[in-house]
Amino acid sequence: MEIKKSEWGGETMTAIVTVLFFGVAYGMILYLISVGLSVTMGLMGFVNLAHGVFAMLGGYAAVTLMNQTGMSLFAALPLACLAVTVVGFVLERTLYSRLYGRSELDQVLFSMGLILISMALVRLIWGPMAQPVQLPDYLKGQSLVGGIELPTYRFVLVAFGAAVIVALWVIFERTLFGARIRAAVDNRGMAQAIGIDTGRLFAVTFGLGTGLAALGGALGADVLAIAPNYPLHYIVYFMVVVAVGGLGSIRGPFIAALSIGLADTACKYLLPEMGSVFIFAFVFALLLWRPNGITGKR
Amino acid sequence: MTDRSTAAILLLPPDGVSGTRKALSMSLWLAALAIPTLVPGYTPLANQMVVMILFALSLDLLVGFTGIVTLGHAALFGTGAYTAGILALRLTNDPLITALCGMAAAALVGLVTGSCMLRTKGLAFLVLSLAAAFMLHELANMASSVTGGDDGLQGVSFSPLLGVFEFDFRGHTAFYYSLACLFAAFLLVRRVVNSPFGWSLRGIRENDGRMRAIGCPIYARRLAAYVMSSALAGLAGALQAQTTQFVALNSLSLELSGDVLIMLILGGSGRLYGAFVGVPLFMFAQDLLAKEDPANWYLGQGLILMVMTLFVPGGVLGLVERLRRNLGRGGRR
Amino acid sequence: MNGSAPILETRKLNRFFGSVRVTGDVDFALHPGERRAVIGPNGAGKTTFVNLLSGRLAPSSGQVLLGGETVTALGEAQRIKRGMGRTFQITSLFPNLSVRKNVFLAVAEHEGVAWNLFRSAASHRDQFGRVDELLERVGLADVAEVKAQDLPYGRQRLLEIAVALALRPKVLLLDEPAAGIPTSESHIILTILDTLPKDIAVLLIDHDMDLVFRFAQRITVLVQGSIMVEGTPAEIAANERVRKIYLGESDHAAA
Incomplete structure (x- = not known):
């Protein structure tokens, strides 16, 4: 995540608003990408380091659709999301499902393998450089809000992200599908006993989780640059959001993602030379205090 | 201890190792001596x-x-490498002293981070191991006046080993020195894994809850293993600095942590010789594949991992063992 | 009962899971050398009770005393050092290690040699002597080198007992040692139990009424987390409420 110095005003108020704005936008992207990981890890107990791969694929798909075919952003987003959902669903059925119940080491190694293969394929197809996002004119440039200049596209990002998150919460809390997921997270044996087809549930949930990640990756292409090292470069952030937020939860990661987005942005603004050290020191302390995250059992 | 001297006990192979395996092991070490x-x-x-x-x-x-599955083992390797490198530039460039300091520094970092991290397990431990290594990497990157930052520590030179053997440009001294350290470390690790302590580590691996229920102080036992492993990783890092006269920021990276894990798994973990098989295989494959395009090498590594976890659990040595058992069974029939 | 001080005792022991009370005001005493069984219908809180005794769970209130000393605040490992031993309802062994190694791990911890870093385990002859003696006692000497996971299930249960005995417990908690063993073979467990040193107090939880009534000197009946009645097997068998609540169930099942 890069913040140009020129985007920062001199006054304190401007600084606070800017940090809040960039932090929230960043946090939302982190949340969209990581929430699926939290739910699938809580559901299947699978240590999936490769979740970032799906965010990256979403980014590549959307950028390619827009740059090559001239498709609009709002047409490219759902298409990219759909394509990656299918990829996620198929991978779950063919590969991931073979490793449920295997040791943590096997799952770590397998998902590392997936990361490396995806990095190689993406590099062979799109080359080693980061993919530039070409936004339509009306989304380029800055908007003036209360005397502070902020990039227009980030407003779209925040608004769109918020809409998706609300929809997600409604699905999770209010629909039968959501209830099934919650039941299976709580007690898989019981869920099976009352007739939930957990195998199918896993696949569908995994697909949706990867689809959300793809959406996050595509929407946030100018926040987290779309390049072949993406899944490795940002892995720490995704894993931290899930670990701090708590497995199987959709609210915990929201708090975690927003906090990390805000804290990381603030740190980089106030102490650019210290980078992300503080935030990781804080995460370190937090996980020692609550190893199962802020929503998990102590 | 019995009436045999400690040195004799350290050198004796553990009981129950077959004659062929002993011979194989001996010839491997002798062959290594002849490489230069x-x-x-x-x-x-x-x-x-x-x-x-x-x-x-x-x-x-x-x-x-x-x-214990860690994603940040490079933190300890890098600590050893930087300690040896920085000491050589500022204080002393005696290879043995700096190697010992590298080990001690890594052991200390292992003790501090391990005593925190080992209170957790599962996802929290994985993330903590990532975060700890990430922090060290960032710190080394920032403290560029001491560590050289992104450029690494260049031109680190060391005085002759034991005051006699110069580190020559052909690398013969360096090789024999590293090999001697590896041999000593190997004897030590072999002793340790065959001791009651080493057995209790396997017990913890198999079923930590049961170990606790037979009165084992799991946390202390794990921490001891962690510190010991840290010291050896630190020694490896120090050797790297001394024999290449360079410390790269990469020596603290997530990539290196991943690479070493892949090397070990490729050979077969929990078998002592897994590292000896995995590392050469890994490096030959890297040499072969990375020449044209780094993407080929990523693909190679990724496929290795997938095939290993899906079809060949136990690595190459595990595969050999299974083949031998099957052949043995066939022969008897 | 026999005048000696109890080796294991609980006072007003309570445990809540959320708002549900799974253990309620339990006053319980076990004397040295006693053979006791705890029975109760499914969900009566028997395993919770064993976990409270062994230190795996902390009570919500009340006390646990071992050898006359309060151990309520102590964890599992410290209670083991003071003479507590247990087996698990679900077999808990080291599946990839040999039977001998399984028992050795326990002997090594108990005799304080597990911190030996540089002496090979195989050269610990005294400890292996004790391992072999224990395997002899539970009848596993012939499979000493077999991996624990390759043993038939019934013999894994015996290995559990050997591991527990390796810690020289003063109190042995057996959580359903015959679970998963056909009733026709539960007499093997009984034979092993009969050979246990006489000074060890043994607390047995099992559903196999045949085993329970032949083994126990006294029986405690737990219902909904509380002690309903305690007495000799004959008294328990004759108790109307027990028959209704507990034994009646199996009559129904049989009918």
């Missing part, structure tokens, strides 16, 4: 392998024997 004479051009590469084998062996103590 037989293929002098490959001595630097062989040295690099020896250093990585030591690093992978240290990881085996955690992953293979204790069941």
Whole structure:
């Protein structure tokens, strides 16, 4: 995540608003990408380091659709999301499902393998450089809000992200599908006993989780640059959001993602030379205090 | 201890090792000694392998024997490398003293981070191991006046080993020095994994809840293994600095942590010789595939991992063992 | 009962899971050398009770005393050092290690040699002597080198007992040692139990009424987390409420 110095005003108020704005936008992207990981890890107990791969694929798909075919952003987003959902669903059925119940080491190694293969394929197809996002004119440039200049596209990002998150919460809390997921997270044996087809549930949930990640990756292409090292470069952030937020939860990661987005942005603004050290020191302390995250059992 | 001297006990192979395996092991070590004479051009590469084998062996103590999966083992390797490098530039460039300091520094970092991290397990431990290594990497990057930042520590030179053997440009001294350290570390690790302590580590790997229920102080036992592994990783890092006269920021990276894990798994973890098989295979494959395009090498590594986890659990050594057992059964029939 | 001080005792022991009380005001005493069984219908809180005794769970209130000392605040490991031993309802062994190694791990911890870093385990002859003696006692000497996971299930249960005995417990908690063993073979467990040193107090939880009534000197009946009645097997068998609540169930099942 890069913040140009020129985007920062001199006054304190401007600084606070800017940090809040960039932090929230960043946090939302982190949340969209990581929430699926939290739910699938809580559901299947699978240590999936490769979740970032799906965010990256979403980014590549959307950028390619827009740059090559001239498709609009709002047409490219759902298409990219759909394509990656299918990829996620198929991978779950063919590969991931073979490793449920295997040791943590096997799952770590397998998902590392997936990361490396995806990095190689993406590099062979799109080359080693980061993919530039070409936004339509009306989304380029800055908007003036209360005397502070902020990039227009980030407003779209925040608004769109918020809409998706609300929809997600409604699905999770209010629909039968959501209830099934919650039941299976709580007690898989019981869920099976009352007739939930957990195998199918896993696949569908995994697909949706990867689809959300793809959406996050595509929407946030100018926040987290779309390049072949993406899944490795940002892995720490995704894993931290899930670990701090708590497995199987959709609210915990929201708090975690927003906090990390805000804290990381603030740190980089106030102490650019210290980078992300503080935030990781804080995460370190937090996980020692609550190893199962802020929503998990102590 | 019995009436045999400690030195004799350390050198004796553990009980129950078959004669063929003993002979194989001996010839492997002897063959290594002949590398600088037989293929002098490959001595630097062989040295690099020896250093990585030591690093992978240290990881085996955690992953293979204790069941601790860490994603940040490079933190300890890098600590050893930077300690040796910085000391050489500022204080003393005696190889043995700086190597010992590198080990001690890594052991200390292992003690501090381990005593925190080992209170957790599962996802929290994985993330903490990532975060700890990430922090060290960032710190080394920032403290560029001491560490050289992104450029690494250049031109680190060391005085002759024991005051006699110069580190020559052909790399012979470096190779024999690394090999001697690896041999000593190997004897030590072999002793340890065959001791009651080493058995208790396997017990923890198999079923930590049961170990607790037979009165084992799991946390202390794990921490001891972690510190020991850290010291050996630190030694490997120090050797790397001394024999290449360079410390790269990469020596603290997530990539290196991943690489060493892959090397170990490729050979087979929990078997002592896994590192010896995995590292050369890994480095030959890297040499072969990375030449044209780094993407080929990523693909190679990724496929190795997938195939290993899906079809060949136990690595190459596990595969050999299974083949031999099947052949043996067939022969008897 | 026999005048000696109890080796294991609980006072007003309570445990809540959320708002549900799974253990309620339990006053319980076990004397040295006693053979006791705890029975109760499914969900009566028997395993919770064993976990409270062994230190795996902390009570919500009340006390646990071992050898006359309060151990309520102590964890599992410290209670083991003071003479508590247990087996698990679900077999808990070291599946990839040999039977001998399984028992050795326990002996090594108990005799304080598990911190030996540089002496090979195989050269610990005294400890292996004790391992072999224990395997002899539970009848596993012939499979000493077999991996624990390759043993038939019934013999894994015996290995559990050997591991527990390796810690020289003063109190042995057996959580359903015959679970998963056909009733026709539960007499093997009984034979092993009969050979246990006489000074060890043994607390047995099992559903196999045949085993329970032949083994126990006294029986405690737990219902909904509380002690309903305690007495000799004959008294328990004759108790109307027990028959209704507990034994009646199996009559129904049989009918």
